[in-house]
Amino acid sequence: MTKNISPPKDWDRSGLPGWAYFSQELFDLECAAIFKTHWQFVCHVNEVAQSGAYVTFDIAGERAVVIRGTDGQVRAFHNLCRHRGSRVVPDARGTCNKAMICPYHGWAYNLDGSLRGIANKDTFPPMQAEKWGLKPLDMEIWNGLIFIRFQPGPQPAVAEILTRFDAEIAPYDLANMIPATSNSLDDVIPVNWKSIRDVDNEGYHVRQAHPGLHQLYGDGYFDEPFDKGTSRSVGTFNEAYGHRWSVRKYREILPEATHLPQPQQRQWIYFGMFPNFVLGLYPDSVIFYQELPKTATETLQRGMCYRRPDESRQMKVARYLSGRIDRDTGGEDQMLMVWSCEATKSSAYDGVVFSDLEYGVKTYHDHLRHLLPVMEQTTVPELGKMARKNADILAKGIT
Template sequence: MTTLWPTSYYTSEEHLALEQERIFERSWICAARSSDIAAPGSFVRVGVGRESVLLVRKKDGDVRALINLCRHRGAQLCLEDGGTFKNSIRCPYHGWTFNLDGHLVGAPFLHELPPETKERHLFTARAEEWLGYVWVNLDPTAPPLAEQVGPLLRKRFGDEDVPGNYGCDELRVAKEVTHEVRANWKILYENFCECYHCPTMHPEICQILPSWRTGYGTVSGPEGPKQDGSPLADGATGFSLSGKAAAPRLPGVPEKDARTFHGILLWPNVHLMFIPDHVMCMRFEPLGPERTRVVTQWLFHPDAISTPGFSPDDAAALVEVTAMEDFEACERVQAAAHSAYFEEFHTPHESLILEFRSWVHQILYPEAEGRAKETM
């Protein structure tokens, strides 16, 4: 069965605005690495949907997500990508000052201003930390992060807490690569929802994960996700271009996963890989209806990173070679989306795409669930 989407879903500014409003501004979004704001007062500026958000580490260790907009005349408070606030955030326009909770604590001639001025605190978003990342939700009424990711985790891994075995909170970013791809974020995300293209396009990764030559990866299969993961090829010791491990096995990884690849997609825009010696996180950020920023981070144990001669490049190279092949294919689909003849057909190998599309439609059109046209 194929769920058809009109081409405007890939090309329309208006449709992207709807997705920003109802998906990216109402879902939990993986926004930054917790270690980026480890010290009290440290902050990073991130984009969530169409909003600029300041993630600030408070003295008590909690993270506060503050909308980067002064409550006086609406100026952006901060233009830097990151840094450290001492005890407050001061707007450079008129000098209104807010504490790290976002409460207004000072303004020129405050005693002469209307009493309600003192209540003009910064707008805030919700923030939670999980897997060593800060997740942000602009919707104050949204359920906790666990309710968004829990069903996806259970379907992929069953009752086992596979991500918990990799100690993601303790890992550090050993390498980060950012690409801007000329394709809609959904085209890219759906590419990673299936491995039907792997035997055709990805000889490098199929050499390391031979089971992928069947057209099924780990996130989908003829009987659903492979909860046991995908075994490394005989002779391979790691998930890398050379087939060699880049570091010792992570401390919490059980023996049964010592030679196993696990992957999962966490809607709307996160792709995680769990490998014995490291974790990879890929995030998809829409920049326009036909442009997407893809941020990939490789996470290793700090002891491995500090070892003389350590390099993440071999492990990163396998993902980078594969990703560049994927990006080129996605750009071909995007270019064709302008054709009057554009249509899609999904094989059983691509069943996760249908689940993703169903989720998108439920979020975009809750009042008309199932609005997408279905054809056999």
């Protein structure tokens, strides 16, 4: 197994400039250059298991719906009625009978996105149905996980980005897992989305800020640097006595997960994919979490847990306990996110200084600066000039 990779000597430990955590102009650029053009995880195929089942997904001013057709195929569309732009399916998730009926004037779309019917059709000039279907989106299914993209971008296929994890993820049989909605996460946090990533991209804070997690894997935890849009972290259980009830019980109760190779039976492994997706492989379940920015200073963090369909009672209890450890950890992280984000507006803020253990944050920032080099600027560009400035730097090839 790869051990923590040491950073080069004299690396830049200073992080992104403070203004990058609250600038509305930068947020608009991020929506265009990052969130619209990079793969976004929507849901697992078993969350849309039946014909007509759908899940919607909103980000960066875009709206999507992923829906299973009568032919069993999953498809993704803009959730945007071709008449006047209403959502065609209104809820976060649900099931349509044979058609998606727009709640505004009642246009109907088949589950494959084609136009089925127009209310009061004779009040429109003749319209060719095949030109008025829902607009399809790029979609890819990887190990049962559905990803979409609103615009083509710099990333290759999801399977290509994540290929280095193929062997490690295979024994979890993720594609056949089912959602365990009792362990879901849905929190709006009053911070810039990068403050969430920054906290999550390093394990230096685990010892101090997460007593439970530290008891679970203590010093057996390491982060690999961010590499070509992906990251990997591993926590191997520390089997010594733990004071926290949930951690002690979790390690005691967790049965042998015989479908996994020996080391993975006592590890939590995290894979990250740029910009905002983390998958956690646990012996009892697989979880994900993801940041969906709402504004420059407000972010929805969502997550879900998936379990094996033939889960034993004992594994169910273990999963309950791992969810409890995760909830505690998430609560502890939120405070750190808020404090570090707030700090960027303080008159005392001089930027940050990273430890070698925070090299994962720096390498993630490198990826951001590569896409939006305006983030190299220590002072915020003049109001209204940010997009121009960024385009100029990109044109000169300085990244």
